[in-house]
Amino acid sequence: MAKETFEFQAQTRELLGLMINSIYTNKEIFLRELISNASDAIDKLHFASLTNRDLVADGEDYEIYLKPDKENKTLTVSDNGIGMNRDELVENIGTIAKSGTKAFLEQIKKAKEDNADLSEKELIGQFGVGFYAAFMVAKSVVIVTKKAGEQQAYRWESTADGNYTIEEAEKDGRGTDIVIYLKDEFVGSDGDQDFTDNYNLKTLVKKYSDYVRYPIKLDYEVEETPKDEEGKEIEGAEKIKRIDTRTLNSMKPLWTKNKSEITEEEYNEFFKSQFHEWENPMEIFHTKIEGALEYTALLAIPAKAPFNLYHSDYEPGIALYSRHVFIMDKCKDLLPDYLRFMKGLVDSPDLQLNISRELLQQSRELKTIGKALEKDILKSLERKLKNKREDYEKFWNEYGKSIKFGIYNARFSGEGLTDKLKDLLLYVSSKEGKLVSLKEYTERMPESQTDIYYASAKDKEAVEKLPQMELLKEKGIEVLYMFDQVDEFAIEALHEYNGKHFRSVSKGDLNLSDAESEQVKKDNEEIAKESGDLMKDIKEVLGAKVSEVKLSSRLKSGAVCLVAAEEGPSLAMEQTFAAMEGNGAPNFFKAQRILEINPHHDLFNRLKSLHAAGGKDGEDFKDYCDLLYTQALLLEGIMPDDPADFAAKLAKLMAR
Ligand code: ADP
Numbered sequence: 129m130a131k132e133t134f135e136f137q138a139q140t141r142e143l144l145g146l147m148i149n150s151i152y153t154n155k156e157i158f159l160r161e162l163i164s165n166a167s168d169a170i171d172k173l174h175f176a177s178l179t180n181r182d183l184v185a186d187g188e189d190y191e192i193y194l195k196p197d198k199e200n201k202t203l204t205v206s207d208n209g210i211g212m213n214r215d216e217l218v219e220n221i222g223t224i225a226k227s228g229t230k231a232f233l234e235q236i237k238k239a240k241e242d243n244a245d246l247s248e249k250e251l252i253g254q255f256g257v258g259f260y261a262a263f264m265v266a267k268s269v270v271i272v273t274k275k276a277g278e279q280q281a282y283r284w285e286s287t288a289d290g291n292y293t294i295e296e297a298e299k300d301g302r303g304t305d306i307v308i309y310l311k312d313e314f315v316g317s318d319g320d321q322d323f324t325d326n327y328n329l330k331t332l333v334k335k336y337s338d339y340v341r342y343p344i345k346l347d348y349e350v351e352e353t354p355k356d357e358e359g360k361e362i363e364g365a366e367k368i369k370r371i372d373t374r375t376l377n378s379m380k381p382l383w384t385k386n387k388s389e390i391t392e393e394e395y396n397e398f399f400k401s402q403f404h405e406w407e408n409p410m411e412i413f414h415t416k417i418e419g420a421l422e423y424t425a426l427l428a429i430p431a432k433a434p435f436n437l438y439h440s441d442y443e444p445g446i447a448l449y450s451r452h453v454f455i456m457d458k459c460k461d462l463l464p465d466y467l468r469f470m471k472g473l474v475d476s477p478d479l480q481l482n483i484s485r486e487l488l489q490q491s492r493e494l495k496t497i498g499k500a501l502e503k504d505i506l507k508s509l510e511r512k513l514k515n516k517r518e519d520y521e522k523f524w525n526e527y528g529k530s531i532k533f534g535i536y537n538a539r540f541s542g543e544g545l546t547d548k549l550k551d552l553l554l555y556v557s558s559k560e561g562k563l564v565s566l567k568e569y570t571e572r573m574p575e576s577q578t579d580i581y582y583a584s585a586k587d588k589e590a591v592e593k594l595p596q597m598e599l600l601k602e603k604g605i606e607v608l609y610m611f612d613q614v615d616e617f618a619i620e621a622l623h624e625y626n627g628k629h630f631r632s633v634s635k636g637d638l639n640l641s642d643a644e645s646e647q648v649k650k651d652n653e654e655i656a657k658e659s660g661d662l663m664k665d666i667k668e669v670l671g672a673k674v675s676e677v678k679l680s681s682r683l684k685s686g687a688v689c690l691v692a693a694e695e696g697p698s699l700a701m702e703q704t705f706a707a708m709e710g711n712g713a714p715n716f717f718k719a720q721r722i723l724e725i726n727p728h729h730d731l732f733n734r735l736k737s738l739h740a741a742g743g744k745d746g747e748d749f750k751d752y753c754d755l756l757y758t759q760a761l762l763l764e765g766i767m768p769d770d771p772a773d774f775a776a777k778l779a780k781l782m783a784r
Contacts, residue, residue, distance in 0.1 A: 129295065135290060135291055136286075136290055144290075147261065147262075147288075156323075158308075159332050160401055163336070163337045164258075164404060165259060167340045173208075173211075174190070183302075191342060192206065193346075194329055194333075194345070196324035196346075202308060203310060204308070207342075209276075210276050211273045212304065262308055263288050266309055267309045267310070268285065268286060269285070269307065270285045270305075270306075271284040272299050274303065280296060281297045333346075338378050339398055339402060345373050345374065346376055348374055349372075350369070350371075383425075396408040399472075405430055405471070406432075407432060410429040410431050410522065410523060411512075413427040413501075423474055423478065424474070426472050427472030429469065438533075443458050444460055444463075445458025448479060448494075449473060461495075462498040466549070469530055474501075476493065479493060520554075533614055534549050536617045546622060553618075559606045570625060577605065578629075580625060582610055582615075584610035584632070585609075585765070588609060596691070598684035599683065602684065620697075634689075634692060652679040655727045663679070665739060666723070669750050669754070674723045676722045679727045683729075687731045688759055688760045689724050690724070693719070699719045702717060751781070754774075
């Protein structure tokens with residue numbers, strides 16, 4: 129087969145560009161990334177060999193080898209793992225299959241535009257660029273690889289100029305050699321940036337990869353004086369050179385040590401190297417339980433939520449070990465889905481190695497361990513909320529959405545999960561714009577207030593501009609803001625908090641019972657009576673678009689608003705559903721739309737006079753009704769069904 133040349137995907141090129149132009153000062157981590165890949169490749173081989181014994185010869189050791197070469201200015205990272213064939217090279221290395229990379233590049237652009245303090249470094253951490261990190265230090269990279277069980281080896285090469293080549297090659301055993309042709313500044317320099325220096329390599333392995341479970345080996349050239357038969361140095365003999373192969377990493381699993389023997393830095397480095405994290409975790413849980421069921425768990429809440437935490441391509445799960453032997457990477461059934469952001473591992477002699485992964489995930493032992501861990505995590509979150517508010521808010525800003533999903537999903541589970549989660553909720557409130565818990569909200573609400581008020585829109589600015597907010601603000605009633613799509617679903621699932629019902633500013637009646645509000649309602653009844661059939665006729669013009677037209681008691685300066693009936697979905701929920709379905713919301717999930725008109729707005733008088741002049745069939749009256757309704761839609765952020773019609777009617781009006 130001749131040498132083939134391929135072009136990197138546009139996105140890969142962009143990513144490579146970022147790596148080459150060196151966005152990150154801490155370039156040494158490329159080694160950690162390559163070692164993790166090597167370790168993953170050995171894991172994969174190990175699994176494959178469980179069902180196909182021919183893949184690995186008896187007594188053969190798994191290993192990762194570092195081979196620096198000062199003369200040729202290269203560093204090679206070798207593994208005898210699963211290897212790759214031609215198609216896999218194209219698939220895994222040549223293209224960035226991960227949908228997240230696109231999001232990554234977009235976020236980098238956005239961060240630059242916004243001049244946000246969210247640096248590229250942090251972003252890379254969330255995305256884990258893996259293999260491509262090699263280009264931070266490389267002029268070019270060559271991969272020579274042979275897939276386990278196959279005969280042909282391949283050579284991949286790229287100088288990061290937008291292309292790469294693949295050709296057939298010779299290689300003895302299976303596995304992968306990554307040869308990095310180092311940029312000049314990373315060879316032979318004095319400092320710790322010389323990646324062909326044994327001492328530097330050892331330091332890096334100790335720092336980032338000490339717990340990698342396969343030996344990471346490095347050859348040392350040692351000079352020795354020859355010894356006699358009794359092992360004594362022969363005097364005067366010329367020194368001889370010998371290669372001494374040393375294993376750099378301790379491989380002793382951190383979690384088997386006692387807590388008191390582990391420094392914070394060790395914990396942090398462990399999580400960074402094992403779980404491809406860039407920043408120190410937000411919180412670490414290290415639990416050892418002895419008794420009927422024995423286990424050790426080492427879990428962490430990562431500092432940052434991965435960009436794809438709620439996408440289907442995110443793989444949650446905790447690694448499982450039995451007596452320090454690795455069983456599986458991402459066990460999904462250990463922790464409930466709302467804790468999908470947790471990373472870490474569980475090591476238990478009570479987990480059986482020899483049953484299928486499916487059965488293992490269903491096992492009673494696993495369920496018991498999972499329940500206990502869930503309890504620990506929830507307790508710790510409660511403590512954090514109580515004692516370390518700032519830290520909790522950081523947690524909330526990263527993972528709050530998960531808790532809300534948890535509440536929504538728990539509505540059928542009947543295990544009291546909702547009760548456990550509801551006190552963890554925080555919302556931005558109209559008071560001071562700070563985050564408050566439901567407990568804080570209900571404790572400080574005046575006695576006359578019976579409900580918990582909330583308003584939803586895409587952000588704070590949008591919520592505060594809702595015409596429905598004006599009156600509540602004036603009355604000094606605190607309103608919780610909801611910005612996530614899942615919010616209202618979670619609120620519906622919660623239904624109430626300690627006997628207080630949730631009330632949307634955009635649904636049903638506001639249920640205000642102060643004297644002033646009562647008076648407004650009475651006045652409205654009067655006005656409605658005086659205006660005869662007006663309401664009924666507006667409804668008739670609008671037809672099925674709305675279920676009711678009425679005078680509003682919630683508007684102050686706004687002319688009109690659209691609210692949903694108290695029972696059933698809100699308009700925002702309907703929109704979410706419609707977006708999910710892609711084809712409009714199904715009928716059972718349509719909000720009952722109620723058009724509310726402000727009787728104290730001049731527009732109302734104009735409507736009245738148009739109605740008096742031409743009745744419900746007057747051309748202008750009909751146009752006004754339509755425009756009124758469309759305005760209300762726009763206020764809710766909903767596109768009118770027929771924008772052209774809206775524009776035409778508005779233009780006609782303006783041209784008068
Ligand atoms: P990630 O490791 O996060 O998937 P990388 O860009 O580091 O992303 O690697 C892309 C893919 O290339 C890996 O998922 C793996 O399939 C393959 N790969 C990388 N290094 C090796 C290796 N040493 N041996 C076998 N496959 C590898």
